[in-house]
Amino acid sequence: MTLTSNEYAVTISDLVKKFGSFTAVDDVSLTVGRGEIFGFLGANGAGKSTTIRILCGILAPTSGSGTVAGMDIVRETEKIKTRIGYMSQRFSLYEDLTVTENIKFFGEVYGVYGERLAQRTAWILEMANLRERRDSLTGELAMGWKQRLALGCAMVHEPDILFLDEPTAGVDPASRRRFWELIYTVAEQGVTVFVTTHYMDEAEHCDRMALMHRGRIIALGTPAELKERYIAGTLLEVWAEPMMAALECLNSLPVVREVAMFGSALHVVVGSLEDVDSLRAALETMDIRIERIEPARPSLEDVFVALIEHAERGA
Amino acid sequence: MNLHRILRLMKKELIQVRRDRRILAFLFIAPVVQLFLFGYAVSTDVNHVAMAVLDEDRTAASRALIQRFTASGYFDQVAYLSGQAEIDTLLDAGRAQMVLRVPRGFSHDLSRGRGTEIQTLLDGTDSRKARVIEGYTNGVVRLYGSEILRARMQVLRARLPRLPAVDARVRVWYNPELKSVNFMVPGVLCMVLFLITMLMTSLAIVREKEIGTLEQLVVTPLSAGELMLGKTLPFLLIGLIEFVLTLLTAIFIFRVDVAGSIPLLFVLSALFLLTTLGLGIFISTVSKTQHEATLTGFLFFMPFILLSGFIFPVENMPVGIQWATYLIPLRYFLEIVRGIFMRGVGLEVLWPQVLVLAVFGVGILALAAARFSKRLG
The missing domain is CATH 3.40.50.300 (P-loop containing nucleotide triphosphate hydrolases)
Known part of the structure; x- marks a missing residue:
């Protein structure tokens, strides 16, 4: 120095x-x-x-x-x-x-x-x-x-x-x-x-x-x-009922990179907007009611959730 | 060392003490209450012994003996028993501390010139008190016996040469009336000084730890030394004010005489405060909360009070414990204060105690200061 x-x-x-x-x-x-x-x-x-x-x-x-x-x-x-x-x-x-x-x-x-x-x-x-x-x-x-x-x-x-x-x-x-x-x-x-x-x-x-x-x-x-740096892909906001079942279901999908609860919705990181259809299909086969799926602007909270999950997995 | 910063800290400390009603009450009321309790309520003098009498002889001689007891001023006759069966119930109930039994034939034996006996039964629950009563009883009986002897001698005087006799005439110096208040007040003075300065110093530091201001102070340019001086000097000051107040109360309200030099007493008290402030700082380094500090304070307080000779004379303790008392700084200070108060002596007699006290004070303060600085850094 x-x-x-x-x-x-x-x-x-x-x-x-x-x-x-x-x-x-x-x-x-x-x-x-x-x-x-x-x-x-x-x-x-x-x-x-x-x-x-x-x-x-x-x-x-x-x-x-x-x-x-x-x-x-x-x-x-x-x-x-x-x-x-x-x-x-x-x-x-x-x-x-x-x-x-x-x-x-x-x-x-x-x-x-x-x-x-x-x-x-x-x-x-x-x-x-x-x-x-x-x-x-x-x-x-x-x-x-x-x-x-x-x-x-x-x-x-x-x-x-x-x-x-x-x-x-x-x-x-x-x-x-x-x-x-x-x-x-x-x-x-x-x-x-x-x-x-x-x-x-x-x-x-x-x-x-x-x-x-x-x-x-x-x-x-x-x-x-x-x-920009730490959210690679597209962030989607998913409102679905029951939420816990939706979380589990989405977590098991290969196209989904991250899932986290965010207030009353789920934040889901996928490769691109085209993956929305496969999310819908998966949720519907599990009898989960979908209210809305929308693209969202990532907040710092998304960044940190992603980063910390990443760090935990690495550790 | 920056004098401004130290004075600033002291000023803050004194404002805080002034605003704390509980501490003020503690400072001004506690010494008077303690003087009163230890001076009077916890009097070790034995007076007005409740005495029951069982006079089986019922003669002029037995009545004369009993009268000697009541006239001594130490015994109050509380019951006159009619048979031995009553003794047990009376002692059990605690209505009498002593039973004086004059057996049948007492007067008869005396008039025949034979040795005779009386019986006293003591409640030994408080062994110290029982021993004092025993002493009084022996005194009264011996006096009575020697009077009878002297009366007989009068008759024989013409025929006998002089009889040699040794009589112990005890004259008590330093505390002529043997009042325990004279003995206890210097002790209370020491205790008040010890307790208040040690406890207040440690609490004042630990409180800042608890509320987080100590950490705030560490971030300021205050050095560990300045911090320590700023936190202890106010209590040195308060301790000395406290000392003067207690002394004035003792002199003017409790009528205790100070035989020696009051300025010397004052200076040596300041010397003793090195020890108590040092202990206060030490306690603050081992306690996280004020609660812990108070408990740790009592950990020191108990052995100090019990082993210093404040209540129990050191000479009466087992030898091993007597050795331990040399480790108690309060012991030396107590000897100094009692020496000045009661015997009126000065440094020419007390210098060994002063020296030891100084060594303890400097040592404890230095160790505590080192520990404090290390903890802070």
Whole structure:
């Protein structure tokens, strides 16, 4: 890693983290450009949080190397800490302190004082829409407010890179949407956002993303690239009754590459649109009532279902 | 080390303590309650022994002996029995702790100049108390016997040379009235200081672990050392305030005199706090939840209280256990506090204890700090 220092906000190469005999992060390499919103996706326990915690200097890697804001993640953790903001899924705030006391505390710990602290406090209260509640105890706020305040506290020192670990867990959909609007605003100002999530709709908001499965990165790219690259063939949406029987039936057909439940329908990947007739025929011989079969645009969820099934089969 | 950051953390900690009503109650009420309980309710003094009397002799001499018992101030006559059959029921029911039986012929033997006996039956359920009553009884009886002897001697004096006699005149120093409150209050002071600072430090750290803010702090520029100082110094401060409050309560409400130097007491208490804060940090590194921290705290609390000499004198313990008490830092602090409180001594006498306490404090704090930093990294 020689020419990375200024081009990239984050670089990781061959990163490994083991806890005893368990490998949480297995040979991960990636780069994140400055000002990018980079999504880190995967199920619980896939190794997302562990990777973020290594980058933030909370954990030391077992092997491998990396840089954050151009600084080494093993030797320069203390310097890195002044340049990054971190927000965990627990919105770690002091519930028995007021909104402004929380901001002041984190501000001063980061060395933000006086006039600058006043400015930053005003900015956070504005951004999180908390001006009227500035003297409320944090514990009395609803989840959505707490989440925005936590984001504010993580940004009180104007970091270059923001690490968000499942920032929307347990928050209502309206607040989630507002939160993503905030992330866009922040990214427009040039802050790099490194965010983990397991909500697929959130992944669509990212500039680029990596999918993690069992400690490994199994896909990396923009949402459009991933859809194109990993859904080979045509995606069909099938509404049929009874659904479980339809799923079993379609799974046994040679023309079908993938079948997965998707809400009240089945998503079926086939070679081309001409395969629809053979699907109909097969379902009808099994006495399954077909409501509709339509071609569909693949979502990221389709991509990930396909990728994870593929990875599982390979493993 | 950045002083600003440490002060910031301390300030936050104190705001949190101030907002927590339960902790405030614990801080201000617990010491007074404990002083009261250990000073008075758990008094180890034995007074007002419930005594039943079975006087089978019914003579002037037997009545005089019984009167000696009641006049001593230690015994209250609660029953006058008419036969031996009543003794069992009375002791069984716990209505009397002691039965004094004067057998028939008591007066007769005395007047014939023969040795005679009385019988006392004790409720030995509380062996310590029974032993104290036994001591009182012997005292009363011996005094009575020597008076009779002296009366007889008067008659013989003309014919005999002087009789040598040794009489032990006991004078109690340091606690002239032998009140247990004087002995217990310094102990309570130590215990309050120990329990509050150890428990509060560990809970304050573990609580941040539980709510996730500790991880948040680790991501900030706060170093492990700053974090530790910021989390322990507030409790050092609270511990010392607590110490002053308890001391004032002891002096002005419980009327306990402090014979020695109060500033010295204060400084050496700060020294003891190194140990308790160190234990607090250690407990925080082995506990994930506040519940675990409290239980682990009691794991330390029990041996500290039982083996320090707080309630049971170390000299009364089996030799093996006595050796174990040398490992209990509270033991040394207790000796220091009692020494200053009751005997009015200073460093010229207490320096060995101070030295050992300092070694324990620095050692425990250093080990805990090392473990804390390692866990955090």
